[in-house]
Amino acid sequence: MSTNNKQQLTKNHIIGVLGAGSMGAGIAQIAATQEHKVILVDLNEEALSKAEASLKKILARLVEKERINEATSNAIIGRIKFSNNINDFANCGIVIEAIIENLDIKQKVFTQLESIVSDDCVLASNTSSLSIASIASACKKSERVIGIHFFNPAPLMPLVEIIPAVQTSENTKNASRQLIDDWKKVTVLTKDTPGFIVNRVARPFYGEALKIYEEGIADFATIDWAMTELGEFRMGPFTLMDYIGNDINYTVTETVFAAFYCDPRYRPSFTQKRHSEAGWFGRKTGRGYYDYSEGAVKPEPNKNEELGKEIVNRIVVMLINEAADALFLNIATKEDIDLAMTKGVNYPAGLLKWADAIGLEEVLLRLEFLHAEYGDDRYRPSVLLRRMVRDNQTFY
Numbered sequence: 001m002s003t004n005n006k007q008q009l010t011k012n013h014i015i016g017v018l019g020a021g022s023m024g025a026g027i028a029q030i031a032a033t034q035e036h037k038v039i040l041v042d043l044n045e046e047a048l049s050k051a052e053a054s055l056k057k058i059l060a061r062l063v064e065k066e067r068i069n070e071a072t073s074n075a076i077i078g079r080i081k082f083s084n085n086i087n088d089f090a091n092c093g094i095v096i097e098a099i100i101e102n103l104d105i106k107q108k109v110f111t112q113l114e115s116i117v118s119d120d121c122v123l124a125s126n127t128s129s130l131s132i133a134s135i136a137s138a139c140k141k142s143e144r145v146i147g148i149h150f151f152n153p154a155p156l157m158p159l160v161e162i163i164p165a166v167q168t169s170e171n172t173k174n175a176s177r178q179l180i181d182d183w184k185k186v187t188v189l190t191k192d193t194p195g196f197i198v199n200r201v202a203r204p205f206y207g208e209a210l211k212i213y214e215e216g217i218a219d220f221a222t223i224d225w226a227m228t229e230l231g232e233f234r235m236g237p238f239t240l241m242d243y244i245g246n247d248i249n250y251t252v253t254e255t256v257f258a259a260f261y262c263d264p265r266y267r268p269s270f271t272q273k274r275h276s277e278a279g280w281f282g283r284k285t286g287r288g289y290y291d292y293s294e295g296a297v298k299p300e301p302n303k304n305e306e307l308g309k310e311i312v313n314r315i316v317v318m319l320i321n322e323a324a325d326a327l328f329l330n331i332a333t334k335e336d337i338d339l340a341m342t343k344g345v346n347y348p349a350g351l352l353k354w355a356d357a358i359g360l361e362e363v364l365l366r367l368e369f370l371h372a373e374y375g376d377d378r379y380r381p382s383v384l385l386r387r388m389v390r391d392n393q394t395f396y
């Protein structure tokens with residue numbers, strides 16, 4: 001694969017995956033299922049054997065459910081080489097890095113990768129929160145570096161964000177996107193800005209829910225009930241934060257807040273910080289916003305429709321405002337912003353389509369009400385919404 005000429009990444013290219021944790025193992029499974037030879041490297045032997053065991057278990061389950069046969073399962077596992085030697089990447093067409101989320105370590109690893117792979121090899125990072133430009137800067141041929149952001153669990157979640165850095169060549173961008181499209185994923189193209197599309201636009205789902213709780217408007221169970229029953233989201237914000245882990249979700253919020261120069265729209269919450277400090281991470285520690293210990297009784301929500309609608313309206317207009325602002329700032333197209341939220345985090349509808357359905361004037365009114373009531377810039381409506389209402393426009 002040349003990063004300068006118009007060449008493609010095909011089934012003949014070997015796929016390298018660095019880091020055999022939950023993301024790396026999932027990405028390796030996808031590539032091997034798509035008939036690529038895969039080299040999965042981790043420095044930690046235990047992580048490698050865990051990845052191999054878990055992959056075998058997943059494939060066995062697929063055979064049991066008759067989704068694939070025994071021969072296919074054997075072929076998939078047979079295509080993956082589990083290795084602790086990074087030099088095994090020498091003949092790869094692309095290496096996708098999925099190691100610890102630490103810029104220093106990633107930069108060192110990318111410098112090392114460049115000394116191992118051929119001149120034509122694409123180097124991709126699965127980072128959730130670091131800038132691709134800063135990772136690419138560790139390479140001499142920075143035009144070959146790109147962000148390819150899968151969602152967890154990678155084999156099941158259809159969305160992949162493709163993130164060219166300012167240094168990334170057109171050819172690296174096109175070949176990478178084509179490869180992931182060939183893997184039957186839904187790709188969206190996004191600018192190299194904090195949180196990309198999903199982790200930026202989704203912030204109010206957590207942040208506004210936490211604020212509603214902190215103001216004493218409703219408890220966790222009631223907010224979750226409103227968002228699932230009335231808002232038709234698959235999971236309520238507190239159930240979802242407990243699932244993701246409050247440690248991880250809080251860190252993402254703090255990172256995005258800092259990266260946006262402390263824009264109050266992304267301000268983290270003390271409630272989540274304290275839950276994280278207490279070790280109440282969620283399901284994985286048995287306690288988060290809810291108690292997951294055996295015999296624990298789930299709290300009952302207050303099923304007051306009026307209150308429920310107030311909660312849903314407030315969170316949804318804040319989400320729409322984020323989506324509109326991402327479009328205003330050319331982070332992605334309106335189609336990609338809507339696809340990202342439905343395919344990456346299972347929202348019941350694209351937020352910009354949803355805005356049209358509510359009516360942009362109504363969305364703006366609700367935001368202006370919040371802005372005036374709180375006097376907090378967190379609630380400032382996107383300029384795009386104001387202009388569209390003024391000009392009587394809709395998103396679609």
Ligand SMILES: NC(=O)c1ccc[n+]([C@@H]2O[C@H](COP(=O)([O-])OP(=O)(O)OC[C@H]3O[C@@H](n4cnc5c(N)ncnc54)[C@H](O)[C@@H]3O)[C@@H](O)[C@H]2O)c1
Pocket residue numbers: 018019020021022023024041042043044047097098099100101102105109126127128129149150151152
């Ligand atoms: N977990 C998620 O939900 C998720 C979703 C999207 C993106 N990501 C991103 O994917 C990356 C990996 O996340 P994860 O959840 O799979 O992490 P993880 O902790 O499960 O796995 C990371 C693996 O990398 C290995 N590793 C660390 N340093 C290494 C090095 N220098 N060389 C080789 N291997 C090394 C570790 O041994 C470990 O097995 C991170 O950048 C994260 O931000 C995570």
